Amino acid sequence: MNPDIRREREGATFNKDALTHILDGGAEKTRRRRELELLVIRDPDFQYEDHNFLSRSERYESAVKKSAQMILKIREHGISDPDEIYYYKNFVHRGRPEPLDLHLAMFLPTLLTQATPEQQDTFFMPAWNLEIIGTYAQTEMGHGTHIRGLETTATYDPSTQEFVINSPTVSSIKWWPGGLGKTSNHAIVLAQLYTQGKCHGLHAFIVPIRSMSTHKPLPGVVVGDIGPKFGFDEVDNGYLKFENVRIPRENMLMKYSKVRPDGTFHKPPSDKLTYGTMVFIRSMIVGESARALSKACTIAIRYSAVRHQSELRPGEPEPQILDYQTQQHKLFPLLATAYAFHFVGQYMKSTYHRITSDINQGDFSELPELHALSAGLKAFTTWVATAGIEVCRMACGGHGYSRCSSLPDIYVTFTPTCTYEGENTVMMLQTARYLVKSYRQASEGQQLTGIMSYLNEAQHRLHAQPVANRPTVIDISDLAMDFICLQGELQKHKNQEDAWNNAAIDLVRASDAHCHYMVVKLFVSRLGEVGDVAVHSVLSTLAVLYALHGVSQNSGDFLQAGLLSVPQLAQISEKIKELLTQLRPNAVVLVDAFDYPDEMLNSVLGRYDGNVYENMFEWARKSPLNRTEVRSHRKKNKLKNKWGGSSLGVTHSPMNQKTRVQVPLTTIVSLSKTLNPKLLQGDCPCNSRGTVPVTTDCKSLWIRASDKCCKCNKLDFVRDI
C-alpha cells in the first residue's frame, strides 16, 4: 500500500462500509453484490483480459464468447433477481456494452410485451435458448429520435398472406442496432404498416435476417457492421437493408394491433402501452450517470492522493496534487454530483416501480410526470456526467490520457447516452413542454401536486414581496420566475410552433434548472433517511457543496431573478472554499465507499493500493508494439536498404552518401524555423544578424540560388560534413 493513500484512509471521519451499505440499499445487498463480484473474478472463463491490447475484431469475439457463457452461468448459478442479473452481467463485461445487449434488453422483453401467446410459442423459447438471436431495429440512417419519420415499409399482400418489407431509400436503411452487424439472425423491425392501400403508422415485425443453419444473410437482406465508432468496440452495431423481403403475416407482433388475413387492420386499444420500456430505460440511465461519474472520480481522486507535483511552499517537498485548491475545485463538486446522481437514480428506480404498479392497476395519472422527469433527468445527468468524466481525465494530467487509466474507456462507453434513448436537447424540450403546461395550470389557479407543486408557491409570491425583503435563504422555487419571461416569448409569435422554436434556448435552460432543482431536492430529502451521524455529516457536506456549486455556476440566473444579492454570492464563494477544505480529509474514503474492486475499475491510476508508477510500467511493457525490440517492417527491409540503422521503410535514400557534400544552411534553417523562426536570423558567418531570404522557386536539392545573406551578400554559406 502506498503510504500516502494509507494515510488518507486513516484520516477519514466516517465508517466506509456504513456508507457503502447506503449506496447498495442495505448491508445484505452489499454482501450479495460482493459475492457475485467474486463469482466472476474467480471464474476461470471470465479472467481479466486487457481489451486495450486487442483489435476491434478480437474485442468483439471475446465479448461474444463471454456473453454466451454468461447466460449459461446466470442460469447455472440460479441468479434471477433483476438487480443481481444486472450486476453479474456488468461484472462479466467489466461495465462494457456487449453484443447480446439488445437481445436481452429489447428482443426478449418486446416478445413478452407485444407478442401474442402463439408468437411467444414460436419465438420465445428459441430466443431464450440463443437459437434465435435477435436485435431491435428501429433507428434508420436518416431518422433517430423522431421515430414517426421512419421510412421502412411493411406492405401486406393478402394473396400470399405475407408482409413485404422494404427499405425504399438510402436514408431508410436501419442503422446502429447493437448485435445486428454479425451476431443476430432475427430482428424486430419497426416499419410503417401498409395494408389495403393505407398507411397505419409504425408497427413491429419479427424478420429473420440470417439463415439458422449457415448464418448467411437471407435473400433480399443486406446486413453488416457499421464500422468503428468512438468506443463500443465490443458491439457489432449494424446496418440492415430490405429488398422485398417477405415474412408471414404471423410475424407482425399482434398482441395489440392486428392485421387479419384479408388485410383488415385493427387498432390497438391504447397508444400508451409501449410507453413504459422507454421511460424505464431513461430512468436507468440516471443511475448509469452516477456509476460512470463515480468510477471517474474514484480514479482521479485516488491518483491525486498519490501524485506529487510542483510546490506550494519553496523548499518543501512536492505536495499531493489533491492539496491544490484548483484540483479540489475540479474534483469535489463532481464527487458530490456522483453521490447526488446515485440517490436520484435510486429515486427514479423506485418511482418507476411505484408508478408502473399503478399503471398495472389501470391508473395512468402519474405517467406524464414520470415521462417528463425521466426525459429531463436523463439529459441533465448524462450531460453533466459526460463533461465530468473528461474533467476527471484531464485532472490526471498526461497519464489520464493513457488507456491504462481507464478514463478514455469510461468516457467513450458513457458519452453515447447523451444521444441514445432520445437525443438530450429533444429530451429537455419534452420536459419543458410539461413544465410550461404545469405553469399554465398553476397560473390559472389550479393547485399542482407532486414534483411541480413548487409552482403553486411561486405564483403566490410573485407580486407579493420585493426582492430586498426576502429571507437570505435560497428558495429555489423562485426559479419559476423564469417561466414568466418564457411566457412572454411564447405569446409574442403568431403561431405556437414558431414561438416554441424561438424560445427553445430558454426552454432548455428552464428544464435544466428544473432538473438541477430536483437533484438538489432529492439529495437533501435522502439525507433525512441516514441514521449514522458521521456518514450523515459527510453526506450533508457533499449535498451543500453540490447545491452551492450549482448556484455559483449559474450565478447570473440567480442574480437576474433577484434570488440572490451580490454579497450573498460572495458568501457562497467563500463557503465553497470552506467545504472543499472540509471534504479534503474524507475524499479518498468517499470514493472507496463506491466499492469498485480493482478488477472492475481496470485502472492503473485508480488502483486501491495506490502503487501507480510501477504498475504503469508493467502495463506499458505489454503493449503490442513492444512484442519486438525492432519493429518488424524495419527488420524486413534492413538488408535491402543501404540506409542501415535508420531505415524508415524507404528503400533508397539520396541522402545516404557518405561523401563530402555542400549543404546550404538556409535549407536546414528553414526546416527548423517551422518550429523556431528565430533561427532564420543570425546564422550567416558574417555575424551581421542579417536575414537569410528563403524562396521556393529553385528545385535543386542542395544548392539554392538565393542562399545569400541579406547583409554581407555572401552566397552559399556551405558546411563541410
Next chain:
Amino acid sequence: MNPDIRREREGATFNKDALTHILDGGAEKTRRRRELELLVIRDPDFQYEDHNFLSRSERYESAVKKSAQMILKIREHGISDPDEIYYYKNFVHRGRPEPLDLHLAMFLPTLLTQATPEQQDTFFMPAWNLEIIGTYAQTEMGHGTHIRGLETTATYDPSTQEFVINSPTVSSIKWWPGGLGKTSNHAIVLAQLYTQGKCHGLHAFIVPIRSMSTHKPLPGVVVGDIGPKFGFDEVDNGYLKFENVRIPRENMLMKYSKVRPDGTFHKPPSDKLTYGTMVFIRSMIVGESARALSKACTIAIRYSAVRHQSELRPGEPEPQILDYQTQQHKLFPLLATAYAFHFVGQYMKSTYHRITSDINQGDFSELPELHALSAGLKAFTTWVATAGIEVCRMACGGHGYSRCSSLPDIYVTFTPTCTYEGENTVMMLQTARYLVKSYRQASEGQQLTGIMSYLNEAQHRLHAQPVANRPTVIDISDLAMDFICLQGELQKHKNQEDAWNNAAIDLVRASDAHCHYMVVKLFVSRLGEVGDVAVHSVLSTLAVLYALHGVSQNSGDFLQAGLLSVPQLAQISEKIKELLTQLRPNAVVLVDAFDYPDEMLNSVLGRYDGNVYENMFEWARKSPLNRTEVRSHRKKNKLKNKWGGSSLGVTHSPMNQKTRVQVPLTTIVSLSKTLNPKLLQGDCPCNSRGTVPVTTDCKSLWIRASDKCCKCNKLDFVRDI
C-alpha cells in the same frame, strides 16, 4: 451535390474566396496552399488510407513510412518556407501527429540552439539525413509541467571523461516522448547534472539509445512504447530507463553551460535563453485550437444543413436541423469562436516574430508579457476548443459518434493540448501571476503599457463613478474590479504561498476573463483591417456574437461587478437570438471559407457535396468486420458444435436439447424484468395479477422451488415447447 447544401451556397451574402484569402493572409498564400494540397493529394505515395480500419501497429507503420517519404519530398519539391513545410506536413498526415514530430520539432532545433559548432558537426547532418533519429526526453513518469522536479541524473566521471546517466527511481523513468518507443536511436535527455559532488540543475544531453546498425537498445537502456492512448495511435510515445549509461563528456549540449574535462562547471550567461521555444510552441497551439474547432464546425454545420429531423410545424416536411434555434445556439457561437481564435493565432504568431526580433537585438522587455499571454491563451483556447469539438460531435446525433464523421479523431488528436506544453491550470496561474503583478504596479500609480494598459483606466474609474451612471456600453476594462477581491484574499493569509493557493480558483477565473477579453479585443481590432464590405459585415456579426455569447455565459460575473444591469442582460439574450437568425443563411459558406478539401477533412458527415448517407453506407461496408459474411470464429466451430446457426463460440450447450422441456416462467420473467420489471406481474395463468416471487436459493436449472403465484399459489407454471 445535395440540393439542400447547394441552396445554402446560393444564399450566402458574401464572397467565400475573399474570406478565405483573409484567413490565409492573402490571395497568393491561398493559391500556394492549395497548390501544396494538390501536390499531396495527387502524390501516389500519399494516397488516402482509412486509418479507422487499421490496427495501431499498422497506423504506426504507415505513418513512419509516410514521414520518411515526406522529408525526401519536401527537399525534392524545394519547399522551404516554414509555413509551407507546416502545411505540407499536415497534408501528408491529414492533420494527425506522426512519429517524427519530435525529431523535427525538438531534436533538430535543440541541436541548432544549444549545441556547440563541434557538436553540430557531429550530430546535425546525420540527424538531418535521418541516420540519427532523435527525440526529446523531458517528461518523466512522476514529473510533468514542474520540470524542476525531474529526477534523472547525469553524474560526471572525470576519470573517464564521461557522464553516467541514471534513472534512480521508477517515477524517474522518461515517459511520453513521441517517437521514443520504436523510432528513435538517439534522445536529448533532460537530467540533473552532478559534477564535483554538486547538483547544477537540469541540463540536456545527447544519449544514443539504440544501435545505429541493429536498432537494438544499447546496454543499460530500457526503452519501449508506453501503450495505447486516447488517440495518437500513429505515434510511439515511449518510456526510457537508464541503468548506468555512459556517454562522452562531449554529449552534453554545451553552447551555454559547460563542464570542463576536470569536472568544473561553468554557468550559462543567462537563464532566459531557452525560454523562446516554449513560448513559440504555446503560441502555435492557439492557431491549432482554431484549426481543430474550425474542422469540427465545418463537419457539424454542413451535416446540419443536409440532415432533416422532427417537425417545426405539423404536416410540413422535416426541416433541416440547422433551422432549430437550439442547434444554432450550439454551433454558431463555436463558429464565431473558431474565427476569433484564428485571428488570435495570427496575432500570436506575428507578435512572437516581432518580440523575437527584439530579443535578438538584446531587448527582453516584452518577453514576460508574451510569456504570460501565450500561457493563458494556450490554456483558454485549448479548453474552449476541446469542449467545443465535443459539442459539435454531439450536435451530429448518433452519426457524430461514428468514426466516419472524423469528429472522434479530431477530439482525441486535439484534447492532449490541454495538458502538453504546460498543464492548463498551471498555465492559467502563470498568467494570473503576471496579472496580479501588473495590477499592483497600476495601483501604485505606475502607467502600464501594452496589453495590460486597461488596468490604468480601471484604477481611475474605480471610485469615480457609481454603476448606475455608467454608459450602457460594455467596457470590459472594468473586469479589473475582480482583482480587488483577489487582493483581499491575498492579503488575508499569513504567508504568500498559502494565500496564493487559497485564491487559486479566483486567480484562474481572473486569467480566464483576461484571455476572453483579449480574444474579443483582437477579433474586433482585426475587423478594422477588412476592406470587403460584405465580408466585414458577416465577420462583424460573428464578432458581436462571440462577445455577447461570452457575456451571457458569464452573466453572473458581469452582474456581480455591476458592469451590466438585469435589463441589459435580457437585451443581450434577445440580441443573441437575432444574431443567430442573421448568421443562419451564411453558416455553410462561413465554414466553406475555412477551405478544408474533403481529402483533408476525411469526414463523411462533412463532405462538401453533402451526399452523406450513400457515402456512409459505402464506408461502413469496408469495415473489417464485414470482410466475412459469417464471423470467422463461428465458421470454425460450426461443425463441432451442435448449436448450429446460433453458435456463439461455446462448444456445447445444455440448452441444445430438442426435447420437450419444462421452463419456469419466473426464470424468463426475472431476466426480462432486468429491463422491464412490469413483467414480473400478471403473467400467471390465474390472471390474478399476483406477483411471482423470485428467490435465488435454488440452483436447479429448469424447475425452481418457489415458482408459484402469490395469489393462486399455483406451482410451476410451465410451458410446452
